Structure formats: structure tokens, C-alpha cells
Amino acid sequence: MxxxxxxxxxxxxxxxxxxxxxxxxxxxxxxxxxxxxxxxxxxxxxxxxxxxxxxxxxxxxxxxxxxxxxxxxxxxxxxxxxxxxxxxxxxxxxxxxxxxxxxxxxxxxxxxxxxxxxxxxWGYFAFVHNAELAAPANFRALAESDLKIVIQDPRSSTPGLGLLMWVKTAYGDEAPAIWEGLADNIVTVTKGWSEAYGLFLDGEADMVLSYTTSPAYHLIAEDDATRAAAAFDEGHYLQxxxxxxxxxxxxxxxxxxxxxxxxxxxxxxxxxxxxxxxxxxxxxxxxxxxxxTLTVPERALLVPPAQASEVRDAALAEWLAALSR
Amino acid sequence: MAGRAQPVSPAAGLAAAALVAAVILGPVAAVLWRAEGGRGLGPADWAAIRFSVTQAVLSATLSVALAIPVARALARRGFPGRAVLVTLLGAPFILPVIVAVFGLLAVFGRSGWISDAASLVGLPPLQIYGLHGVVLAHVFFNLPLATRLILQGWRDIPAEHFRLAAQLGFGPRDSTRWLERPMLARLVPGIWAVVFAICLTSFAVALTLGGGPRATTVELAIYQAFLFDFDLGRAALLALIQIALAGSAAALALWLSPGEGSGGGLDRMTRRWDTGGPGLALWDGALIALTALFLLLPLAAIVADGLGGLTRLPPQVWEASLRSVLVALASTALMLVLALPMALAVASGRRLAGDGAGILGLAASPLVIGTGFFILLNPWISPASLALPVTALVNVLMALPFALRILIPAARDTAQGYGRLGLSLDMRPRDWLARVVLPRMRVRLGFAAGLTAALSMGDLGVIALFADAEAATLPLQMYRLMGSYQTEAAAGAALLLLALSLGLFWVFDAVGRRGAEA
CATH class of the missing domain: 3.40.190.10 (Periplasmic binding protein-like II)
Structure with a gap:
């Protein structure tokens, strides 16, 4: 019953x-x-x-x-x-x-x-840093600096993949050289955005790969104007x-x-x-x-969707080769 | 097999082992069945396998090698706060990995306490990222657990043996040779294999602290195969390789460790006379203090970080906490139903079935198991509606190897010490279980239940693959907070998680130990 x-x-x-x-x-x-x-x-x-x-x-x-x-x-x-x-x-x-x-x-x-x-x-990928930092103006300047960055793994994270495409569209065949230059700036590579951003907030790195809109969260939700996004003159990759x-x-x-x-x-x-x-x-x-107040990039970079998977595979192979040395 | 070893048949245990194997291998088979084409393993996959094995061997060996002297020191010294320290030994292990990583970095990171102190005297920050960082984190997770498991081994040496040793005038060295070494030979290979299996499947820890793609583990290669290339065949193949590697470690451990027990005694309180001179006391004290610092500083960082966030927790986090506690309790009940018969079967001489099936759960890739369950369930029922039961089940599979390591020595001692007596009295299985096995194993069951509950509480695991918006667990809510910039609230949720996990662990452990020796 x-x-x-x-x-x-x-x-x-x-x-x-x-x-x-x-x-x-x-x-x-x-x-x-x-x-x-x-x-x-x-x-x-x-x-x-x-x-x-x-x-x-x-x-x-x-x-x-x-x-x-x-x-x-x-x-x-x-x-x-x-x-x-x-x-x-x-x-x-x-x-x-x-x-x-x-x-x-x-x-x-x-x-x-x-x-x-x-x-x-939509948003632009960008490196977020503390406002008082003199941020580099492009990847070459970043590679030459002593600044430490945290990025995400392109195999498990969307921003990580975005960075891969960013460097590839901005530098084409020179991308592997850029990555080799960045190798000593990269503190570590995380599984996802949350871990990387958390590491940055804890002071483990000077900059973290995120979005140009990230400082808006700190400003609007936390009333904290101390975060900024670095403007890179080669343009920013779009998501x-x-x-x-x-x-x-x-x-x-x-x-x-x-x-x-x-x-x-x-x-x-x-x-x-x-x-x-x-x-x-x-x-x-x-x-x-x-x-x-947000950084607005001068140029937007985007790989056309039809070519995305081809560019992605090539860029991943280059990334792995450059950072696995 | 010469006759039976005790008044219960190993059949139930063998059935439980078969069930466990089916639940783990079934999903992998489902993923393989669903796979089409695929490109097989490439050089990058082999590199991932090599790195996984290297760091797992290092981590497991170091964890166990350090755990032995620490456990010995704890076994022969009494001091105020010892019981609390022994409970806290469980803490690092049951933390969600990402929380533990942040705790570790607060101490060892580039802007951690040690680096800050070093900068005061003009030294550069500590370089934690690399293979050594991965090993450090794995030791942080597993040293306490290994210590606790080995400490159990000392407790299993009958008090009479130490008494006899004292009458024979044994010093510390003689005790080591005649009492401790045989006990360690029985326990250590199995514990090593379990720690090896955990470290083998590490992903977020290895990647975050490894410093880059050099630290690619098999689990990350599985992620890549599945998400990046949607190559289910390769994902399943890698999952099988992972299981085979952990299985080989388990087989090696079985082969290396003799199967007998510690021998029977009268269950007196153990008193130790072989505690050596003041030099040895100082050494033991230093070991215990260093271990305590290594464990407690990161925990203190998590607590300090989370206190501010506790007041900022959204109400959903409290609902998620309740859900997580219920999942943890369900996992614990199911673990006991499976692990006790399996431990009894091992005690009756069916070692491979119990131990072998047990370790599978650790080596199984959560992503592949989750996907496999998904493929199996999807034609019949919406997998999201089973998110919590599947999470509980996978948590049981993960906790089972530990539960077995805890239960098997006691089950074996019981069977060897009292099995023949029970058989000669023609005891019914029910009486044997109720009057002999359960009372003699109560302390162990409490410990195993506590560990399972806490482990289940902290596991993000498969829930992330299945969860709908409403059925989030506490670790998932914590992760969602982290993923939406709410770092402070996430730290609060992490502290809540730590408190609930330890609380559950403590309750079960205390119930088991009530009236028994700590």
C-alpha cells in the first residue's frame, strides 16, 4: 500500500x-x-x-x-x-x-x-598584475624581464588554450622562440583558472593569465582598485x-x-x-x-573558427617542446 | 588450503572483491567499447608514464622511509597531546588536494613563511616548483597516513612480547631486530604499494607544483586524450596502464610480505622498557616535533586563511555541507559492508582477491571511471540524477585500499589466534562475527570508518562530471567559489571542509577506540 x-x-x-x-x-x-x-x-x-x-x-x-x-x-x-x-x-x-x-x-x-x-x-585574455607593477608592453619584454607569471595548462583549461592561440597568432613561426624565452618566467602551470588566480592572489607570481575584465571584479565587488591588466602591443586574443x-x-x-x-x-x-x-x-x-577603467586592447586577435583546431594542435606541440626542455 | 581458517567462509569476501573489480573495470571497458579509432600512445604519453612512475616511486619510498622512525618514536614515547597529534596525522590526507597545495605554498611557496624569513637575511625565495615540490607535497599527504598505519603495527605486537623482551634485557636495537623488523616486513610493502598508487594518479598536485608540462602525469594525459582529442580509446588505454602499474606494485608487495600475523597475546596494555637513554629520547622527540611542524604549519595556514571567510559563506555552502556529510556517511556504511568480508577473506588465505581488488580503486582514473559510469547509465537514466550515489560509490572504491590495510592485520591476527578455537567450538558464523571478530576489530573499524568518511567528505572526484546545479557537494561549492573570484569565501569553505572532515574522522575513530588503548 x-x-x-x-x-x-x-x-x-x-x-x-x-x-x-x-x-x-x-x-x-x-x-x-x-x-x-x-x-x-x-x-x-x-x-x-x-x-x-x-x-x-x-x-x-x-x-x-x-x-x-x-x-x-x-x-x-x-x-x-x-x-x-x-x-x-x-x-x-x-x-x-x-x-x-x-x-x-x-x-x-x-x-x-x-x-x-x-x-x-566575450573578453580579452590578459595578464593581470598589481597596479603598482611596471608591466611589460609585450611578450618579448615579458620574456626579457625577471617577472614571474602563472599560466594554465592548455590541455585542461580554456584560458590556457587561449594563451597558446594568442602567442601563435601574434608571432606565427616565432612562437616557439617566444615560449623558450618565457620558460624562465613561468613559475608554474596549473590545471585550471581558479588555481592560477589563487596562486597570484597569494603572491606566488607577479602576473597571472586571466582577462582584461578581471580587475573589474576587484573594483566593483571588493572596492579594490589595486589590480590591473597589462596592455600588450601585439594585440590581445579574444574569447x-x-x-x-x-x-x-x-x-x-x-x-x-x-x-x-x-x-x-x-x-x-x-x-x-x-x-x-x-x-x-x-x-x-x-x-x-x-x-x-579597464584596459582596452588596441588590437583584437582571433583565429577563424574553421582553422582553430589545426592551429591548436600545432601550437600545443610547440608549447610542449619549448617548455619540456 | 588445508581446511578452513575460521568459522566464516571467505565467500562473501570473494563476492565483494569481484563486485569491486567489476565496478572499476566495467566503466573502463565501457569507455573502450565506446571508443572509435584513436591514434594509440604517442611519445608524450610514454613521457607522462615515465614521469608518473618516477615521482610515485620517490614519493612512496620517501613517505614510508620517513614514516618508520616517526611511528617508532610515537610508539615508544608518551607525551601530553599525543592523542591529538595522532588524530591530526589523518588531516593532510583527507584534505582536498587544492586546499592542501595552498596550505603548503603558504609555508614553502615563493611568498611563503620560509621564503619571507629567508628574505630577512637576504636569501632568495625558496624554489618549490619542480620534481622536489611534487615529492614534498606527496610526502605531506602520505607520510602521516603511513605513520598512522605503521603505528598500528606496533600496537599489534602483543604486550607479552615486550614484557619478555624486557626480561631478556633487550635494548632498542634488539627490539628492532626481533620484534619490529618482522612486523615492518609484513606491513611496509603493502603500505608502500598503496602510497605508490595514490601518487601515480596524482594530477593537480603534480602539475601545480611540478612547474610545467615536464610534470605531465598519466592522469593529465588521460584528460588530454579525452577532452582535447576526444580519443576515448587512448584515454581508456592510459587508464588501463595506470591500473596495471598500481596492480604490479600491489603484486610485488604481496610477494614481498609474508602472510602471517603478529601472534596472539592477552591484550594487556603495552608497556615499553626498551626506550633507551636520553640520547634516544632526544632523537625521538626531535623527530616527532619536526613531523608535527611539517604537518601543522600548512594546516595552521589553512585555518588562518579561512577564518575571515567563514562569515562570508553563502547559504548554499551550508546546504552543500549537509549533502557532503550524508554522502560521507553512505560511503562509510558501504565501505564497511565491502571491506570487512574482504579482510576476513584475506585472513582466510585469499590474499590476492582481497588485496588485489582493493588497490584497483586507487589506480582507477576518476575521469575514466566517471565517463564509464556515464556511458553505462546514460541509456537508462539521467546520470545527473545519480550524481550523489555514484560519488559515494567512487569514494568507497578510493577508500577501500586504506580500509583493507587497516583491517587486514587485525583480521589475520584474529583468525590465526582464535580461528581454530572457534572452529573446534563449532561456532556459528554469526556468533563468531558478533563475539570474536567485531569486538577484536572495533578499534580498526572505527579508524577505517573515520578515514573513509573524511576522505569522502573532501573528494571532488566524479561529482564534477555529473553534478547538476542543485546537487553540489562542499568541495564542489568551494571550487565554484574559487572559480568566481570569491577567494576569501572559498578559503572559509576550505576551513569548514577541514573541520567537518576531521570532525567525522574523530567521531568514528573515538567510537572505535572507546575503552581501548589509544
């Missing part, structure tokens, strides 16, 4: 759920954290869609794509949010993603015409974060609505002070106070 009652309870609960369509979005961990953008965006979208929006944390960057590949066409995900342009070509190749029909007036440093993915935020709809989604219309919602004010205004990145479409009210 008890079991019957339990079964009945489960069935009723399921029926109640079934009334509202569920939109499942796979994303990375810090997006869904309670202090990340996830909760606010969920509330804002659910207020308009009469649906249940569920975020699933499925690892960052490459892990997110690996998860979708593992699940293949059976995946529960309707949308994947959190890939970047280094991964989009590989994602399209899986054939699991469907084209979108979103148009927006993007405030990106590059033109955007990807048929499959919609950008929601553009995107979302895409899965071809096998059982909620195609809802997914389309979410992608369209993503470039609106309600989504974009949450991004700067929760994800600490630039919104893909600047909100009408502008960027939060404090963002105007």
Missing part, C-alpha cells in the same frame, strides 16, 4: 511537471553557481516563457563538448551554452547542432556571421562565448526563443557583474560603472 501511494505520488508529480515544457541547457560550472549568471537568467526567462528552464553543469569548454559527443543524439540537452570559437568548428562537425535564426546588433570586436552559434559574451541549439531537441521553439532572449537586455545586463565578461550586446544602460 505504501508503495502504491509512493508510486501515485511520483506519477502525480511527473504529471505536474509535464504541464510545463522543460528547456535543458548544458553549461559550465561557474555559470550555474548561485552567484553566477544562471539563477538570474533562469528567473528572467521563466517569467516570459511559461516553461521550466534547467541548467546542467557539464564541465567547462572542451568537457562540455565531450559530454555532448558522449551522449550523441540521445542527449537531453536542448541548448549548449559556453563553447567558444576554438571549439565551434569541432562542434559543428559533430552534426549535432542546428542553425539559428537570431539577428542582433552585436558589440563584438569582430564581425559575427556564424550560422550555428549565437554569442552571449567569444557562444550557445547553440541541438538538432535533436524536443523543444525547438523554446530553444529558439531562448537564443533570441540571450541577446536581449534581460540576459545581457546580468553578464558583466556575474560572469565578469563583456556582454555581446551592450545593454541600453551601458556597462556598469567601473568597466570604463
Amino acid at each position: 505504501k508503495y502504491l501511494a509512493f508510486a501515485a505520488g511520483v506519477l502525480t508529480a511527473t504529471a505536474a511537471w509535464a504541464e510545463k515544457p522543460v528547456l535543458t541547457i548544458y553549461t559550465y560550472d561557474s555559470f550555474v553557481a548561485d552567484w553566477g549568471p544562471g539563477p538570474q537568467i533562469e528567473a528572467a526567462f521563466e517569467a516570459t516563457c511559461d516553461c521550466d528552464l534547467q541548467f546542467v553543469a557539464a564541465g567547462d569548454g572542451a568537457a562540455l563538448l565531450a559530454r555532448v559527443k558522449l551522449e550523441g543524439a540521445r542527449t537531453d540537452a536542448d541548448i549548449v551554452l559556453g563553447l567558444d570559437t576554438n571549439l565551434t568548428a569541432a562542434a559543428v562537425e559533430t552534426g549535432l547542432f542546428a542553425p539559428h535564426s537570431v539577428t542582433a546588433d552585436y558589440d563584438l570586436p569582430v564581425a559575427w556571421d556564424d550560422a550555428t552559434f549565437v554569442p552571449y559574451d 567569444i562565448e557562444v550557445a547553440g541549439k541541438l538538432a535533436g531537441t524536443d523543444q525547438p521553439e523554446l530553444a529558439d526563443r531562448f537564443l533570441a532572449f540571450m541577446v536581449t537586455e534581460a540576459f545581457q545586463s546580468v553578464i558583466p557583474t556575474t560572469n565578469w565578461m563583456y556582454p555581446a550586446v551592450t545593454p541600453e544602460s551601458g556597462l556598469p560603472a567601473g568597466f570604463e
Whole structure:
């Protein structure tokens, strides 16, 4: 009898759920954290869609794509949010993603015409340091200095991979020489961004690979103006974060609505002070106070998505060879 | 096998061992089955294997070699605070690696306490990053555990042996030869193999303190194969190599260590007469003090760092703490159900089954196991809904080798000392377990349960692969805080984690020891 009652309870609960369509979005961990953008965006979208929006944390960057590949066409995900342009070509190749029909007036440093993915935020990679430090103006000056840096491993971390692409796009065939010059500046290489940033805050290094927007967190959330990002004259590599709809989604219309919602004010205004990145479409009210103090690079560097995986493999081999000596 | 060794059959233990092997190898097989093509192992993978083995051999050898004199000193000296120190020996081991690394760096880092002190007299900062840093961190993790396990060996030497030794006029050197060396020969190879297996699978520690891609371990190569190249075949192959390496270490240990026990006694309190002169007392004191400093300074750094953040913890961290405690308790219960029969089976002479299956859990790559479970579960049920049970299960697999190292010596002594008596009395298995085995193994069970609970509490492990937004554990929440610039709150969460882990460890350990010798 008890079991019957339990079964009945489960069935009723399921029926109640079934009334509202569920939109499942796979994303990375810090997006869904309670202090990340996830909760606010969920509330804002659910207020308009009469649906249940569920975020699933499925690892960052490459892990997110690996998860979708593992699940293949059976995946529960309707949308994947959190890939970047280094991964989009590989994602399209899986054939699991469907084209979108979103148009927006993007405030990106590059033109955007990807048929499959919609950008929601972006940032420049940069070395963050204490404001009083006389920061070098480029990789060569950094390599010649005695400054100590912490970076992330490109094999396990998105910023780590970004740095690899940065040096490769800025220096091409000279990249191995740059890495050999940097070898004695690198204190250590960490698994992810968190470890590296923590080491920097603990004083283990003079600079850490992060984003030009990192000082905004310290300024806005901690009222601490002592961090800055070094401007490099060879330009800064871009990270553009995107979302895409899965071809096998059982909620195609809802997914389309979410992608369209993503470039609106309600989504974009949450991004700067929760994800600490630039919104893909600047909100009408502008960027939060404090963002105007950030370093703005003169040149944006980006490998076209189609060539990303080729450049990546070559650059990784060079990086390993230069730093394994 | 000449007849039975005790009134319970080893069947349950063998079944538990088979289950453990299936749960570990099944997911690896699933990953292999799902793999398509792949390019096999390249030179970089072999370099990773070489580095992993080198640092693991160094770390395990150093940890165990240092643990022996420290355990000996602790075994023959009594001093105020000894019980607390013995409990704290468990602390480094149960910390999430990243917390421990930050603790270590606060002491040994470029801007750590030692470097700061050195700069006062004009010396350059300490250079911690490199192979020596990796080994230092692994010794920090494993020296205390090895010490605690070896200390158990001293406790297992019956008090009567020391009494007899005193009557025969044994000095410290004679005790070493006749009492301690045979005990160490039984224990040390197995402990070495367990520490080797842990260090072999190290990833974040090796990379962070190793200073760069030279310090690439097999686990990082697995990450690269899986995430960077999506080459499941290579990931599974590397996982199997890792298991084979740890398995060989375990087999070597089995082959090197004789299987008999310490012999029976009357369970009197051990009193020691072979404590030597003041010189030896000074040596022991210095050893204990140095070990305590090496362990406690990084812990003190974690506490000092975290106090400020405790007030800034978001409410979700408290919910996550509750979830983590429940997972830890579930892991502990499941560990006891598996480990006790396995230990009894080993005591009945089935050494390979118990010990061999036990060590697999340490050598298994969390990424491959997690992915394998994912592939197995995904067609039937949403893996995210099973995130917590799978986490508990994987924690059990990790804790099992330690639990077995703790339980096997006592199970063996019980079987050898009382097994024939039990058989001749025709005791029912239930009475044998309730009246002989459990009372005699209570202290060990408490220690093993405490270690499992604490280990499970601090493990980030597979939860990161599975978790949905709502089911985060405390280590995962701590990591999320770190990943969103909230360093201070993350340090607070780390302190909370340390306190909860040690608290759980202490409760189980104390319940086991109540009324027994500390």
C-alpha cells in the first residue's frame, strides 16, 4: 500500500511537471553557481516563457563538448551554452547542432556571421598584475624581464588554450622562440583558472593569465582598485562565448526563443557583474560603472573558427617542446 | 588450503572483491567499447608514464622511509597531546588536494613563511616548483597516513612480547631486530604499494607544483586524450596502464610480505622498557616535533586563511555541507559492508582477491571511471540524477585500499589466534562475527570508518562530471567559489571542509577506540 501511494505520488508529480515544457541547457560550472549568471537568467526567462528552464553543469569548454559527443543524439540537452570559437568548428562537425535564426546588433570586436552559434559574451585574455607593477608592453619584454607569471595548462583549461592561440597568432613561426624565452618566467602551470588566480592572489607570481575584465571584479565587488591588466602591443586574443541549439531537441521553439532572449537586455545586463565578461550586446544602460577603467586592447586577435583546431594542435606541440626542455 | 581458517567462509569476501573489480573495470571497458579509432600512445604519453612512475616511486619510498622512525618514536614515547597529534596525522590526507597545495605554498611557496624569513637575511625565495615540490607535497599527504598505519603495527605486537623482551634485557636495537623488523616486513610493502598508487594518479598536485608540462602525469594525459582529442580509446588505454602499474606494485608487495600475523597475546596494555637513554629520547622527540611542524604549519595556514571567510559563506555552502556529510556517511556504511568480508577473506588465505581488488580503486582514473559510469547509465537514466550515489560509490572504491590495510592485520591476527578455537567450538558464523571478530576489530573499524568518511567528505572526484546545479557537494561549492573570484569565501569553505572532515574522522575513530588503548 505504501508503495502504491509512493508510486501515485511520483506519477502525480511527473504529471505536474509535464504541464510545463522543460528547456535543458548544458553549461559550465561557474555559470550555474548561485552567484553566477544562471539563477538570474533562469528567473528572467521563466517569467516570459511559461516553461521550466534547467541548467546542467557539464564541465567547462572542451568537457562540455565531450559530454555532448558522449551522449550523441540521445542527449537531453536542448541548448549548449559556453563553447567558444576554438571549439565551434569541432562542434559543428559533430552534426549535432542546428542553425539559428537570431539577428542582433552585436558589440563584438569582430564581425559575427556564424550560422550555428549565437554569442552571449566575450573578453580579452590578459595578464593581470598589481597596479603598482611596471608591466611589460609585450611578450618579448615579458620574456626579457625577471617577472614571474602563472599560466594554465592548455590541455585542461580554456584560458590556457587561449594563451597558446594568442602567442601563435601574434608571432606565427616565432612562437616557439617566444615560449623558450618565457620558460624562465613561468613559475608554474596549473590545471585550471581558479588555481592560477589563487596562486597570484597569494603572491606566488607577479602576473597571472586571466582577462582584461578581471580587475573589474576587484573594483566593483571588493572596492579594490589595486589590480590591473597589462596592455600588450601585439594585440590581445579574444574569447567569444557562444550557445547553440541541438538538432535533436524536443523543444525547438523554446530553444529558439531562448537564443533570441540571450541577446536581449534581460540576459545581457546580468553578464558583466556575474560572469565578469563583456556582454555581446551592450545593454541600453551601458556597462556598469567601473568597466570604463579597464584596459582596452588596441588590437583584437582571433583565429577563424574553421582553422582553430589545426592551429591548436600545432601550437600545443610547440608549447610542449619549448617548455619540456 | 588445508581446511578452513575460521568459522566464516571467505565467500562473501570473494563476492565483494569481484563486485569491486567489476565496478572499476566495467566503466573502463565501457569507455573502450565506446571508443572509435584513436591514434594509440604517442611519445608524450610514454613521457607522462615515465614521469608518473618516477615521482610515485620517490614519493612512496620517501613517505614510508620517513614514516618508520616517526611511528617508532610515537610508539615508544608518551607525551601530553599525543592523542591529538595522532588524530591530526589523518588531516593532510583527507584534505582536498587544492586546499592542501595552498596550505603548503603558504609555508614553502615563493611568498611563503620560509621564503619571507629567508628574505630577512637576504636569501632568495625558496624554489618549490619542480620534481622536489611534487615529492614534498606527496610526502605531506602520505607520510602521516603511513605513520598512522605503521603505528598500528606496533600496537599489534602483543604486550607479552615486550614484557619478555624486557626480561631478556633487550635494548632498542634488539627490539628492532626481533620484534619490529618482522612486523615492518609484513606491513611496509603493502603500505608502500598503496602510497605508490595514490601518487601515480596524482594530477593537480603534480602539475601545480611540478612547474610545467615536464610534470605531465598519466592522469593529465588521460584528460588530454579525452577532452582535447576526444580519443576515448587512448584515454581508456592510459587508464588501463595506470591500473596495471598500481596492480604490479600491489603484486610485488604481496610477494614481498609474508602472510602471517603478529601472534596472539592477552591484550594487556603495552608497556615499553626498551626506550633507551636520553640520547634516544632526544632523537625521538626531535623527530616527532619536526613531523608535527611539517604537518601543522600548512594546516595552521589553512585555518588562518579561512577564518575571515567563514562569515562570508553563502547559504548554499551550508546546504552543500549537509549533502557532503550524508554522502560521507553512505560511503562509510558501504565501505564497511565491502571491506570487512574482504579482510576476513584475506585472513582466510585469499590474499590476492582481497588485496588485489582493493588497490584497483586507487589506480582507477576518476575521469575514466566517471565517463564509464556515464556511458553505462546514460541509456537508462539521467546520470545527473545519480550524481550523489555514484560519488559515494567512487569514494568507497578510493577508500577501500586504506580500509583493507587497516583491517587486514587485525583480521589475520584474529583468525590465526582464535580461528581454530572457534572452529573446534563449532561456532556459528554469526556468533563468531558478533563475539570474536567485531569486538577484536572495533578499534580498526572505527579508524577505517573515520578515514573513509573524511576522505569522502573532501573528494571532488566524479561529482564534477555529473553534478547538476542543485546537487553540489562542499568541495564542489568551494571550487565554484574559487572559480568566481570569491577567494576569501572559498578559503572559509576550505576551513569548514577541514573541520567537518576531521570532525567525522574523530567521531568514528573515538567510537572505535572507546575503552581501548589509544
